[in-house]
Amino acid sequence: MHSSLAIRMALELKLNMEVDSSSKKKYTWLEKEIRRRTWWSLYLNDRWEIARGDLCWIQDIDCRIYPPASDEIWESISSIDDQPTNELPYTPNELIVVCSSSPFLEGIPFRSLFGAMILLVRLFAKVAEYRRAMVVKFIRPIPVPPLEGIDLDDYFMKLSNAFKKWQSWLPLWAQEITPIDAAESRLPTRPWDIASIHVLYNTTLILLYRCKLLVPRPAIHRNLITTDLYRICKQSALAVTEILEMIMAVNPHFHYIHPMCGLYCVYHSAEMMLATVCLLREGEDDLKLLQMKLGRYLIALQNMSKCKFYI
Numbered sequence: 242m243h244s245s246l247a248i249r250m251a252l253e254l255k256l257n258m259e260v261d262s263s264s265k266k267k268y269t270w271l272e273k274e275i276r277r278r279t280w281w282s283l284y285l286n287d288r289w290e291i292a293r294g295d296l297c298w299i300q301d302i303d304c305r306i307y308p309p310a311s312d313e314i315w316e317s318i319s320s321i322d323d324q325p326t327n328e329l330p331y332t333p334n335e336l337i338v339v340c341s342s343s344p345f346l347e348g349i350p351f352r353s354l355f356g357a358m359i360l361l362v363r364l365f366a367k368v369a370e371y372r373r374a375m376v377v378k379f380i381r382p383i384p385v386p387p388l389e390g391i392d393l394d395d396y397f398m399k400l401s402n403a404f405k406k407w408q409s410w411l412p413l414w415a416q417e418i419t420p421i422d423a424a425e426s427r428l429p430t431r432p433w434d435i436a437s438i439h440v441l442y443n444t445t446l447i448l449l450y451r452c453k454l455l456v457p458r459p460a461i462h463r464n465l466i467t468t469d470l471y472r473i474c475k476q477s478a479l480a481v482t483e484i485l486e487m488i489m490a491v492n493p494h495f496h497y498i499h500p501m502c503g504l505y506c507v508y509h510s511a512e513m514m515l516a517t518v519c520l521l522r523e524g525e526d527d528l529k530l531l532q533m534k535l536g537r538y539l540i541a542l543q544n545m546s547k548c549k550f551y552i
Contacts, residue, residue, distance in 0.1 A: 244290065248283055248298045256280045258305045271321050278309050281359055288362045289501045291369045301363070307331045308356040315353070354434055357411060361441055364403055368449045371396055375456045397453055404446060418484055433492075436484055437502035443477040443484075444506035447513050450474050466520050474513050481510040482534045485541045494544050503545050511538035 251257060256276050260268050268276075287299045309315070314325045374388040374396075388396065408416070415435050454470040465471050485507065488495060495503050514535045521528045 257303050288366045292505045311352045365445045372452045433497040440502045440506045443480045446477045447474050478510045478513040
């Protein structure tokens with residue numbers, strides 16, 4: 242209820258739109274940036290509602306505002322009248338692309354990790370839409386299915402390619418996870434944010450490929466473990482385990498990790514790891530390793546009950 246009320250208030254204040262140059266009120270750079278960050282924070286929170294099975298209030302076409310500025314520029318502003326000198330200029334095309342319903346925002350530069358998270362959460366919403374359409378098609382038909390008239394195989398390929406592009410566009414310092422205590426001093430943003438974005442990325446991959454792997458089939462069988470879809474799901478689940486182990490080494494209760502990237506993502510990644518363990522037979526090489534990794538997931542979920550999240 243509070244989220245929908247905040248969104249309605251933001252739309253009333255036109256926070257979803259760039260300030261008109263003809264406006265009587267003249268906004269400073271900082272005021273414009275705060276408007277952008279406020280709107281995109283509401284957008285992220287709205288897309289998280291999908292994890293609970295709720296519908297989104299914000300439509301992509303509502304987002305007629307530029308992505309947030311880079312973290313370096315944001316941190317360099319110390320007063321309301323400061324003006325950044327090295328900001329990458331915005332282009333009108335960025336607004337056109339942001340408003341589109343495409344699975345990926347072609348041509349939008351990653352100005353910040355915040356911007357990368359926005360694009361990733363947008364992909365998360367598109368994957369949720371694809372998953373609902375697959376369930377409706379193969380399990381529970383309804384009169385007006387989601388993504389009606391769209392070739393779901395083609396849509397799956399677009400989403401798959403979008404993930405590859407998203408990962409390749411990440412800054413080099415954010416593409417790999419290093420031990421968090423050692424990363425504190427050399428990264429231009431908080432290591433918890435980098436860990437969270439990689440957990441969400443790998444979990445969303447699992448949600449996409451697991452749906453393609455399992456929904457069209459009436460039963461789970463061992464032949465699935467020979468497919469590329471299964472291999473990607475397994476690799477992503479193992480990647481999440483490695484990130485969890487790094488986090489727990491210095492932050493066992495997952496403080497500062499967004500609950501969405503914590504409980505929801507860890508639960509669904511653990512579910513994939515459990516399915517993997519169930520598909521293997523006693524004596525197979527990977528079984529003991531995966532059972533140990535599954536145990537790490539269970540410890541992480543238990544520890545998250547004491548998590549305190551701070552913005």
